[in-house]
Amino acid sequence: MGIHAFIVPTRDHETHAILPGIEINDCGHKIGLNGVDNGALRFRSVRIPRDNLLNRFGDVSSSLPTINKRFAATLGELVGGRVGIAYCSVGVLKVAVTIAVRYALLRHQFGPPKQPEISVLDYQSHQNKLMPMLASSYAFHFATVQLVDKYSEMKKTNDEDLIADVHVLSSGLKAYITSYTAKSISICREACGGHGYAAVNRFGALRNDHDIFQTFEGDNTVLLQQVAGDLLKQYQEKFKGGTLSVTWNYLRDSMGTYLSQPNPVTARWEGEDHLRILISSWMHSECLNHLLTLAESHIESVILAKFIESVKSCPDEKTRGVLKLVCDLYALDRIWKDIGTYRNVDYVAPDKAKAIHKLTDYLSYQVRLVTRELIDAFDLPDLIIRAPIGMQSEAYAQYTQYVGS
Numbered sequence: 209m210g211i212h213a214f215i216v217p218t219r220d221h222e223t224h225a226i227l228p229g230i231e232i233n234d235c236g237h238k239i240g241l242n243g244v245d246n247g248a249l250r251f252r253s254v255r256i257p258r259d260n261l262l263n264r265f266g267d268v269s270s271s272l273p274t275i276n277k278r279f280a281a282t283l284g285e286l287v288g289g290r291v292g293i294a295y296c297s298v299g300v301l302k303v304a305v306t307i308a309v310r311y312a313l314l315r316h317q318f319g320p321p322k323q324p325e326i327s328v329l330d331y332q333s334h335q336n337k338l339m340p341m342l343a344s345s346y347a348f349h350f351a352t353v354q355l356v357d358k359y360s361e362m363k364k365t366n367d368e369d370l371i372a373d374v375h376v377l378s379s380g381l382k383a384y385i386t387s388y389t390a391k392s393i394s395i396c397r398e399a400c401g402g403h404g405y406a407a408v409n410r411f412g413a414l415r416n417d418h419d420i421f422q423t424f425e426g427d428n429t430v431l432l433q434q435v436a437g438d439l440l441k442q443y444q445e446k447f448k449g450g451t452l453s454v455t456w457n458y459l460r461d462s463m464g465t466y467l468s469q470p471n472p473v474t475a476r477w478e479g480e481d482h483l484r485i486l487i488s489s490w491m492h493s494e495c496l497n498h499l500l501t502l503a504e505s506h507i508e509s510v511i512l513a514k515f516i517e518s519v520k521s522c523p524d525e526k527t528r529g530v531l532k533l534v535c536d537l538y539a540l541d542r543i544w545k546d547i548g549t550y551r552n553v554d555y556v557a558p559d560k561a562k563a564i565h566k567l568t569d570y571l572s573y574q575v576r577l578v579t580r581e582l583i584d585a586f587d588l589p590d591l592i593i594r595a596p597i598g599m600q601s602e603a604y605a606q607y608t609q610y611v612g613s
Contacts, residue, residue, distance in 0.1 A: 240416025307598030308396035339572040343538040350518040383428035436499035
């Protein structure tokens with residue numbers, strides 16, 4: 209029968225005392241996000257009247273009928289939470305990057321002999337640390353905005369194929385973005401030195417409040433496994449004459465290329481028998497690490513595709529040029545992150561790998577030249593930033609004047 213939703217009375221209507229068989233406990237103080245109160249309910253031999261069933265999508269009677277759309281409706285509610293978390297995580301990343309970049313622009317340290325000290329953001333090491341994160345903030349922004357639009361369409365149409373598509377996409381984006389943001393907060397904190405460790409500059413609060421994003425509404429590792437499982441199922445459908453969902457269209461094109469090649473190695477990996485073995489192995493957890501890599505790579509491809517679409521649709525020519533620069537940096541940074549994998553399979557020659565590294569450095573420098581404008585374009589008011597080293601007002605000067613006094 210699956211899961212059905214019931215309204216369960218927990219307290220007496222008159223006295224508000226807890227009803228027999230019910231235990232209510234508070235989960236206590238958490239590492240962060242204490243604005244959200246968490247509790248626990250335990251039921252011991254509690255009978256629920258059938259009239260308490262929320263039966264819009266599923267009902268129970270003496271013949272125990274099943275309404276199929278119950279699962280789709282339940283899935284849709286889970287999707288909403290993951291869409292919201294992914295979108296909120298991008299907001300946290302924007303705040304952390306804004307604080308780190310603005311501090312780097314303000315902070316001057318060393319310089320040429322007999323010359324003024326230079327901004328720490330003019331050092332290549334600092335650019336390579338922060339500029340890819342700024343590019344990722346933009347990439348994630350466009351990806352999640354389009355995810356929200358797709359979710360809104362799903363809620364209007366209740367199309368089951370769209371629900372399934374958005375379910376997998378939201379799972380992947382939620383897992384990938386929240387994991388990336390969690391790591392980036394620590395990097396931003398370190399980039400701000402000792403001032404980044406001051407509670408008033410909020411990195412500790414951002415880290416603690418955001419940390420749970422990697423767990424609630426689905427553990428990130430489990431969500432990536434769902435994405436990988438769906439990819440294998442979509443891939444398998446092609447051997448049965450099925451079609452791929454819109455989000456996975458690039459798989460259709462790649463399969464058309466790979467399956468037409470006479471290379472016996474390619475034929476082995478893409479063959480139906482091998483795919484059946486691979487899916488069977490996945491079910492027995494024998495190749496989960498590879499599948500997690502597959503899921504992450506897929507989500508990165510989806511994010512890049514959404515970024516490219518957004519760049520092409522930008523109406524202003526100058527803005528489009530800046531966004532393309534940021535998009536190029538995002539793409540090359542993702543490639544460089546996995547350059548070892550590309551080299552291991554000889555997909556990228558050594559000289560080309562060196563060129564990618566060099567071009568990534570160059571693009572980081574180019575993005576640095578427009579960093580202030582890119583950060584200001586987030587349009588985050590000081591009320592949201594609330595960190596003296598990252599605010600636009602005179603808060604930084606006041607902070608440095610009175611800190612430690």
